[in-house]
Amino acid sequence: MANSSSDSAIRTAGLGMTYSPGLFQPTKVGLQNLDLEVPKGSIYGYLGQNGAGKTTTIKILTGLQFSTTGSAWIFGGDVRNSATRKSIGFMPENPYFYEYLSADETLDFYGKLSGMDRTSRKRRTDELLTEFGLNHARTINMRNYSKGMRQRLGLAQAMLHSPPLVILDEPMSGLDPMGRRDVRNAILKLRDNGQTVFFSSHILGDVEEICDRVCVLNQGKKVAEGPIASLLEHKIIEVKLAFTGVATEGNPVVVKLATRQWHDGVQYHVLVDSEEKAAQITDLLQKNGAVLRAMIPHKESLEEYFVRVTMADGGAGPEYASRTKA
Amino acid sequence: MITFVIALNTFREAVRDKILYVLVAFGILLILVSKAIGFVSFGQDFKIMADMGLTAIWMFSGMVSIFVGTGLIYKEIDKRSIYTILSKPTERWQFLLGKYFGLALTTLVNMAFLSTAFFLYMWLSGAPVTIAMCQALFLTFVEMLVITAVAIFFSSASTPILSAIFTTIIFFFGQLTKFIVDLATVLKGSVDSPEAKARADFVGGLLYKLYLVLPNLHNFNIRLDAVHADPGEWIHTREMLPVTVYGLAYAAAVLMLAHLVFARRNF
Numbered sequence: 001m002a003n004s005s006s007d008s009a010i011r012t013a014g015l016g017m018t019y020s021p022g023l024f025q026p027t028k029v030g031l032q033n034l035d036l037e038v039p040k041g042s043i044y045g046y047l048g049q050n051g052a053g054k055t056t057t058i059k060i061l062t063g064l065q066f067s068t069t070g071s072a073w074i075f076g077g078d079v080r081n082s083a084t085r086k087s088i089g090f091m092p093e094n095p096y097f098y099e100y101l102s103a104d105e106t107l108d109f110y111g112k113l114s115g116m117d118r119t120s121r122k123r124r125t126d127e128l129l130t131e132f133g134l135n136h137a138r139t140i141n142m143r144n145y146s147k148g149m150r151q152r153l154g155l156a157q158a159m160l161h162s163p164p165l166v167i168l169d170e171p172m173s174g175l176d177p178m179g180r181r182d183v184r185n186a187i188l189k190l191r192d193n194g195q196t197v198f199f200s201s202h203i204l205g206d207v208e209e210i211c212d213r214v215c216v217l218n219q220g221k222k223v224a225e226g227p228i229a230s231l232l233e234h235k236i237i238e239v240k241l242a243f244t245g246v247a248t249e250g251n252p253v254v255v256k257l258a259t260r261q262w263h264d265g266v267q268y269h270v271l272v273d274s275e276e277k278a279a280q281i282t283d284l285l286q287k288n289g290a291v292l293r294a295m296i297p298h299k300e301s302l303e304e305y306f307v308r309v310t311m312a313d314g315g316a317g318p319e320y321a322s323r324t325k326a
Numbered sequence: 327m328i329t330f331v332i333a334l335n336t337f338r339e340a341v342r343d344k345i346l347y348v349l350v351a352f353g354i355l356l357i358l359v360s361k362a363i364g365f366v367s368f369g370q371d372f373k374i375m376a377d378m379g380l381t382a383i384w385m386f387s388g389m390v391s392i393f394v395g396t397g398l399i400y401k402e403i404d405k406r407s408i409y410t411i412l413s414k415p416t417e418r419w420q421f422l423l424g425k426y427f428g429l430a431l432t433t434l435v436n437m438a439f440l441s442t443a444f445f446l447y448m449w450l451s452g453a454p455v456t457i458a459m460c461q462a463l464f465l466t467f468v469e470m471l472v473i474t475a476v477a478i479f480f481s482s483a484s485t486p487i488l489s490a491i492f493t494t495i496i497f498f499f500g501q502l503t504k505f506i507v508d509l510a511t512v513l514k515g516s517v518d519s520p521e522a523k524a525r526a527d528f529v530g531g532l533l534y535k536l537y538l539v540l541p542n543l544h545n546f547n548i549r550l551d552a553v554h555a556d557p558g559e560w561i562h563t564r565e566m567l568p569v570t571v572y573g574l575a576y577a578a579a580v581l582m583l584a585h586l587v588f589a590r591r592n593f
Contacts, residue, residue: 062413065592082415090413096405098335100342112331113414157410167413 009165009196010038010061014070017056017220030056032220034070038198038213040164043191045207045228046200047306048217054200055093057217058169061198062090074165086115089163093170095154099143103134103153106142107160114161121160128156132182148179155186166190168199172206184210208302216309223313224305232305238298239278241270246290253284267293328416329424336428337435340394346436349393353386353440357447372453373553379444380459380549384466387437388497391470395429395477396489399588408593419585426478426581433470437463458555461566462548468573469546473497475577476541479584482591499536500543507537541576545569 017030031053038044048054059065060072061079077084097106104125111121129135132152137145145153151174158166171187172180180203187197187210201207207214208228216224224231238259248254248261248268255261257280260271268290272278275297282292300308340346360378361371399422402408411421441463445455476496480489499506510533513526546569551561562569 059593062409064409064412066590082417084415085413086415088413090410092406092409092413094406095410096407097410098339098407100339101335105338109331109335110410110414113328113411113416115415154410 007040008037008073008075009040009042010036010044010072010074010198012036012057012061012070012072015057015060015067015072016069017053017060017065018068029220031060031067034217034220034222036215036222036225038196040075040196041191041194042212043187043197043210044199045211045214046198046217047202047204047207047214048200049310051219052217053220054217055169056220058090058167058198058200061167062088086161087164089158089161089166091154091158091166091168091171093173094147095150095157097142097145097150097153100141102141103129103138103145103156106153107157110157111160114163116161124160124162128159131186132156147174148176151175151179152182155183159186159190162193163195165196165198168197170201171199172201172203180206204301204303204306214302216306218310218313221313224309228302232300232302235299236275236297237273237300237304239272239275240294240296240298241272241278241281241292242267242294243270243285243290244268244293246285246288248281248285248290251285254281257281328420329427332411332416332421332424333427333431336398336425337431340429340432341435343394346390346394346432349386349390350436350439353382354443356382356386357440357444361447361451372448372451375448375451375453376459376553377549379448380462380466380552383437383440383444383463384469384547384549386440387433387466387470388473390436391429391433391473392477392490392493392497394432395474396481396493397486398425398429399478399481400484400486400489403593412593418589422478422482422581422585422588426474429474429478430471433474434467437467437470454557456552456555456557456559458548458552458559458561461561462552465546465548465566465569465573468570469543471577472500472541472543472546472573472580475580475584479580479587482584482588496540497543500541501547502544503537503540503542504544506533506540510534510537542572546573 012034015031015034015036019028019030021028034053034057036057046054046057056065060067061074063079063082063085066080072079074084075087077087079085098109101109107125107128108121111124116124125138129138132155134149134152134156137149142150142153151171155168155171158168166187168187171183175183184206187199190197191212211228213227214225214231215222244267246268247263248258248270249263254270257272257277258270259273262269270281272281278295278297282295286292357379360375360382363374363378402411402425408421412418445459448455473493473496477489477493480492484492510530513530513533545565548562555561
């Protein structure tokens, strides 16, 4: 069944998935009635705790699993149709390749599966191995590759046939800061080329930095979705103050207004949850002879947003909830 | 095309795995040992050499089919290399068939190595190399096509250990199908009382069904006749084609069953 809304790179309607973990065990719900719309040419972050249903969605989109309810389309083509997958490049979490093949042979193999001709395979292999810094190791068998090298080759095989949609499952997982930077740059470059990137990640700082839109999933349900700029609250949610000259500890007004305060041996630090409270404390302490050394306002980050909406949905367990309160 | 790409890749992976060389080395060793055993059999040394050589090739080809085949699909799922393959515009039947042909090609090359070693050794020893031996090797290869299909079927649905056990059982009982059907007939005719007859009929019926389901691998075994044939003599000329067609049809049916299981799986 074709879908008329082919302005979207990905579209799902009422997507659901239930599992039977084993005989005599209750059925588990992996996804519930998921409606998604990923605009073409965007970088879309797919967020959720472990077991929230991110990988299940990705597996349905890539034809590895079959949804129990609903449908999914990629550029208007049903995901159950293998021809639809010509438009996808996919890197699974912790990708694994045939141990006895070299990077050259591996990419050649995936290029053939994607229907590329010999010249394009050779050209793209050269380009991508250079881009991901694997040129020196192109003839080495995969069994001798490190995790980071496999991850980079995984990205290369996903991008090999220049698909209009690249789906990445935890692409930053297990990478060092340099590796993460390379992946971020590669994703941004894809968007610059007009390609769409849909990726799941736990590293929310990276997501916030590069994504246009995000979807937050909790226990198989979509709990939030939209452009990052519209999801995050723009008001100041916390202000950090630093003083010298007068001890803030024991001051009854500070105790009443601050959410936290501490002394690092040089400066007195006070955290408050609004600009008004910050002004009140600053006025009071300056009258008492304190010198204001820093006032750092803090807006809500994606991580804080993620925790807030997940908690509001009741998704975080008691252990997680107590940790975040502390 | 995709089937061919996967088949070639499977073959390449298999030939780079040291386990294959170990099996081939053992096969060649057994062929060489055959002469030592031939020495102690008065006047029959060439026949013993031929018999042991053909049997060694059959046995080690069977081992390759079982032990490589049963892990073939499972390893792809377990290591998750299947994710990057099935997410390409690849149909699941193409993947399965590619794996099958890849292993069939591995078995063919393995048999070619062992057969070359066997014929060379026979020729160097002054023993006759006959057409019947080539016929026997051909049917052994058809038998391996059946066993490879069975191995792939179990591998697409179960773990390598269970798959290896099930495939080995079928490999073993497949040689005995002739006795199974004979046993069914004997059982039915061996009792007098109505109760015992009912039980015998039931068990006999089960055995007959087992006979129908199991591959009749006994059909592919013309090794003994090949050993005793004269050079230049063709044997079992009437049976060669039907037996080959039977083997290919059985393998195709098993592969279709494997596809039915594999096509519904979530990875």
